Amino acid sequence: MAEPAADSTDSATNPEVPDIDLPSDAFDAVLDALADRDPGDPLRFEGFSVAQDAEGGDEDATGAYRLDPVDGDPRTALSERELHEALSERAAAVTDWYAFERVVGEFGPRRAFLRWLEDADGATVATRYAALAEGIERAWGELRITATVTDRGERRYDVRHADDAGVPVDNLDRYDDPLDARDLVTLDGKGRYRPLKTAPSLAGGWAFPDLGPRDAYEAVETIYPATVANWHREREGELDVTHWRETMERQSGIYGVVKTWDRGEGHEHVNWVAEACCDDSQCLKRREWGYDEETDLDVDGGDGVFPCREPCSVVVSAARKWTRLESEQPRTYEFDLTPSEKEQVEDIIDAVADGRIDEIREADTKEGANRYRTRFLRAKLFDGEGNLGGVPTEPDEEDEE
Template sequence: MSDTASVAEDDPEVPEIDLPSDAFDAVLDAVSDLGPGEPLRFEGFSVARDADDQYVIAYGDRQTGLSEREFHEALDERAPAVTDWYTFEHVVGEFGPRRAFLRWIEDADGRTVADRYAALAAGIERAWGQLRITATVTDRGERRYDIRHADDAGVPAAELDAYEDPLDARDIVKLDAKGRYRPLKTAPTLDSGWVFPALSPRDAYETVETVYPATVVNWHRERQGELDVTHWRETMARQSGIYGVVRTWDRGEGHEHANWVAEACCDDSQCLKRREWEYDDETDLDVDGGDGVFPCREPCSVVVSGARKWTRLESEQSRTYEFELTPSEKEQVEAVIDAVADGRVDEIREADTKDPANRYRTRFLRAKRFDDAGNLSGTPTEPDDGSQ
């Protein structure tokens, strides 16, 4: 997943910005709160109020003794910088994950105001999981955000179901395209066909956090060097009740078991987070943690629930079974397992009998190799003598 913003078209022009009264009033209030001569800084210039309650602009040559009307005219000429300050200082607010995320969208810490406003005029696009976020700017310097599924990039908003309230995203994320419940909100199963076409900065942040809870917060913590990671052993050690059984996996072979669980649950094909937790502080897992832009700081409920079930299954003693299969049939069984594990079953065409996991080919294998009791090659799971 790219960490770079893209612009919708090449060489966009800087838009004409009219300084809104609320932005100008905010500058007046901010300057009034400062002492005489103390500057309020924007990108490329600063403003202040002198001892005679006149205004000063420092931009190359200083302009002094400005009346409020002259001050307004001077700021109107520099409206992009003023509205940029107003957007992040007053509309967005706090120095935290919300501001960091919205500034990241337009690369505000690496590009000038002029460059960003030119790019915003065309639309700056960012990917966040399966979301496509497009930031634009109005002729008053106000940010607007279009948030939709990445699969719907380029689709006219009129052809999608439009929403305005960030809380509407709670219903969008509940079910996948087949109407099945999504227990993991960061699974790559987000349904498409919807759009939030013109969100304010705060509503854009709330929408993203509703679709992918805590992802922006943890992304910000990681960027600040403050991500608190809870590893596998610590997570499993605090399980109790029906989940307490997972603690038995930390007896000798816990590291190997944790690898299996992470490979099953934490791959990019299953979760869009990038796993940062390991076995413990001193022992890394042997499987890749993924490439997602937002981090996973601890084993989630899906991992813990799966580990509980697999702990019980792994308590069974291994047995040796003898099956009669042709080499092609053995490879077919392996292909079927891979197809199910990778979620590719629905992609296999019914007419494609060359694919080992094809439905008709699999039904043929069942007809040939299963007995009336459903045993592969007629071999029962339990020994005939009932021994364990």
């Protein structure tokens, strides 16, 4: 297992480092790690390394230690007590090692994500611990995650909706079990089912204010399933993307009809689908799939921090419906609209598509999608059967002749 590279700054003497106590668990973990190494094989921290002192003789091989600062003279033949004192002076670096090597563990998405939260791959321990003492905030979709550190170097995390940033915990519903997040993501703020967990419709009013590293990761992955895993794959250059054509070719049953929908070289139908479903206003993922491996789409893929590696079930389901609708033969319908009424129809479509209907005040009749103004248009243009302009959707047999 790789060790963090030694840094030229000895964090023991850096005045930015907050006062950190060296917990016995961390010190015991250092001793265990050294016991698993050959004498002289160092365990590296930021700014120094420690090893069993190979020069101490066979009888001292397991009881004498060596500390090598990056800048300064080495200290040799240290007893266990002396090593504890030396590491206590460098508690920040030791607890940082312990937090990621022993508490977090595996070199995978969880570790990468938790290190990303505090910029552990780009900042020194001193800088990070000073920032953690104040609280480091990161956005993940609609989440606001705040990482802090205790006086023992332990990481604690506050996970909540971004809209609730700064709200006292006592004013929110508090949760401690990360699996409770399964209930929080089911419905939006209006009580409607959320079929797409990465839609920007996560309800707020709750907080996980005191999670450890593993639980914080579990809560985030429960709220936004597989987003950390795919984000990590992308960072490692291992994101496996499945494009539109491949996804549609494997559809079967009622979804098999989607395979018949192909508009030729322009693939404009797929652009329409992506524009409708994969915009930032509809999904927080960043679309990485195209029509096929050689053919990208002409619409923006979004700016989300986590990638979308294939058309999701919502896209496939919507495409199935649109496949059937687009199979209809176009017809010409004639009815009269004033210029303002044409613009109003456009306003209504835009407002519905952008989800702005609830934002339009009832008294604002200057807004085309205003409810009263829309009802007036319906009263004027619809006949008793609900046909726009009195024109039925299906023409009469006389018209067909």
